[in-house]
Amino acid sequence: MIGTTVSHRRYVADGHYGGGLVDGAYALALFGDVATEVCIRTDGDEGLLAGYADVRFLAPVRAGDVVEATAVVVAAGARSRTLDLRLTVLCRARRDVRPSAAEVLDPPLPAVTARATVVVP
Ligand SMILES: C[C@H](N)CC(=O)SCCNC(=O)CCNC(=O)[C@H](O)C(C)(C)COP(=O)(O)OP(=O)(O)OC[C@H]1O[C@@H](n2cnc3c(N)ncnc32)[C@H](O)[C@@H]1OP(=O)(O)O
Numbered sequence: 656m657i658g659t660t661v662s663h664r665r666y667v668a669d670g671h672y673g674g675g676l677v678d679g680a681y682a683l684a685l686f687g688d689v690a691t692e693v694c695i696r697t698d699g700d701e702g703l704l705a706g707y708a709d710v711r712f713l714a715p716v717r718a719g720d721v722v723e724a725t726a727v728v729v730a731a732g733a734r735s736r737t738l739d740l741r742l743t744v745l746c747r748a749r750r751d752v753r754p755s756a757a758e759v760l761d762p763p764l765p766a767v768t769a770r771a772t773v774v775v776p
Pocket residue numbers: 687690691694701702703704705706731732733734735736772773774
């Protein structure tokens with residue numbers, strides 16, 4: 656169970672603030688989805704999020720980004736599982752070049768990290 660890793664990729668269709676900036680809750684929603692798949696794989700249940708700790712917004716996420724949310728199981732109790740979470744930006748729109756231009760970020764840009772506890776039956 657320790658080390659179980661799940662990643663989801665998503666194209667960021669819309670921003671929420673000026674300049675296409677995405678709200679912080681967007682990352683937490685993606686973290687909830689990867690945490691759910693972790694619980695399905697480890698325990699055959701969708702699980703419930705008990706809490707987040709140490710949420711860090713390291714870089715902006717913007718409309719036109721391709722992002723990847725990843726969860727890794729780092730500890731397991733009787734019913735609790737502790738997950739390290741990260742959101743990275745893999746690709747980014749380059750509207751400054753032309754309206755449809757975009758590039759691969761190499762290396763990917765770390766945008767959000769957090770630790771979460773999920774609880775399974
Ligand atoms: C991943 C999901 N599919 C997505 C979502 O859940 S989104 C919705 C947001 N979450 C919720 O709505 C959950 C609401 N909360 C609850 O239903 C309950 O509080 C709970 C199920 C999360 C825990 O309640 P309960 O089953 O009574 O817990 P306990 O029996 O007291 O403890 C069981 C283990 O969980 C650990 N634990 C409980 N609360 C916390 C917490 N806030 N932070 C960290 N750890 C917590 C507790 O220590 C037990 O651990 P062990 O089994 O001994 O390892």
